[in-house]
Structure formats: structure tokens, C-alpha cells
């Protein structure tokens with residue numbers, strides 16, 4: 132990961148605009164920019180006539196910080212696509228874990244029995260909704276993100292089968308009621324803070 136110190140970010144953004152002008156890249160995107168940095172990067176690029184294409188941030192059903200910290204709204208205001216990384220929250224939203232079957236390793240300390248018990252109603256509803264469409268929990272979780280509008284999730288595929296599963300998140304749409312129901316259940320699950328990179 133590359134962290135650009137705030138004092139250098141004006142020069143950094145100028146460099147990105149240079150890269151567009153020189154035809155080295157087609158578009159500029161940033162990652163983990165909070166609202167203020169996003170707005171200022173957008174304004175600075177605008178002066179050079181360069182659009183800001185995207186801001187890549189952590190966003191999923193169980194980590195909805197972009198909705199409350201102003202990033203999602205700012206992306207919509209500015210025409211910046213929100214790219215959602217960790218969209219299935221390290222596999223938690225795939226439904227493969229349960230209170231009696233937590234993930235192994237360091238993830239199991241965060242997503243422990245207690246956490247998975249609280250998340251059970253959400254995970255259950257994701258599963259049931261998936262059954263209506265013949266879709267997996269992962270596909271439902273990705274579809275939910277796309278239903279938020281202006282959001283492109285980027286799940287990481289390690290195998291061809293996973294890539295195929297992710298592709299099955301496309302071509303159908305959750306109803307507004309299903310989107311709302313999942314959000315409601317998700318609000319009962321306290322988000323786990325990763326490394327809070329958005330605060331820089």
C-alpha cells in the first residue's frame with residue numbers, strides 16, 4: 132500500500148493530471164480518500180480539466196462507513212465512481228462461516244462466535260434472498276452494493292470458479308424491499324474496524 136502524506140497530496144494530484152495530459156493514463160482514481168481530500172483532489176484536477184474517475188474505499192453490507200462519513204454522497208455529487216473494496220468483508224458475507232464455524236487465523240479473533248451470532252440474522256436473510264433467485268450469498272452481497280448506485284464492487288478472485296461466481300452477481304436486481312431489509316439487519320451488526328485508512 133502506498134500512503135501519500137497529506138502535505139504532498141497537491142503535488143501528487145498535479146502529477147496525476149500530468150500523466151493524463153501526456154497520454155500516459157486514461158483516467159485518474161484515488162483510494163481511501165475521505166470526503167475532504169476527495170473534494171479537494173476533484174477541485175484541483177478540475178482546474179486542469181481532468182475528471183476524477185473513482186475513489187476506492189472499504190464498503191460492504193457490514194462496513195458502511197462511506198454512507199456516514201460523507202464519502203458516498205461526495206462521490207455522487209462530484210460524479211466520482213465509488214469502487215468498493217472488501218465487498219464481502221473477508222468472506223464473512225459469503226455465508227461460509229457461522230458461530231460454530233468461525234474463520235481460522237487472525238480473522239477468527241475479530242469474526243468470532245459472538246460476532247457471528249450477532250450477524251446471524253443478516254447472514255440468514257442474505258441466504259434466503261439468494262434462494263429466491265438461485266444466487267449465492269456472495270452474489271447477493273455484491274448485488275446489494277450495486278443497488279446503492281454509483282458503486283462498483285471489486286471482489287478478489289483467486290480461482291476461475293470464484294470469478295464465475297462473482298459474474299453471477301450481474302444481470303439481476305434485488306428489489307427495493309430486499310435492499311432495505313438487508314440494510315436494516317446490517318445496522319444491528321457493529322462494524323469491525325480494519326486499519327482505518329479513510330481517516331488520513
Ligand SMILES: *[C@@H]1O[C@H](CO)[C@@H](O)[C@H](O)[C@H]1NC(C)=O
Nearest residue numbers: 189194217220221323325326
Ligand atoms: C474493510 O472492512 C472489513 C469489514 O469490516 C474488514 O474486515 C477489513 O479489515 C477492512 N479492510 C481494510 C483495509 O480496512
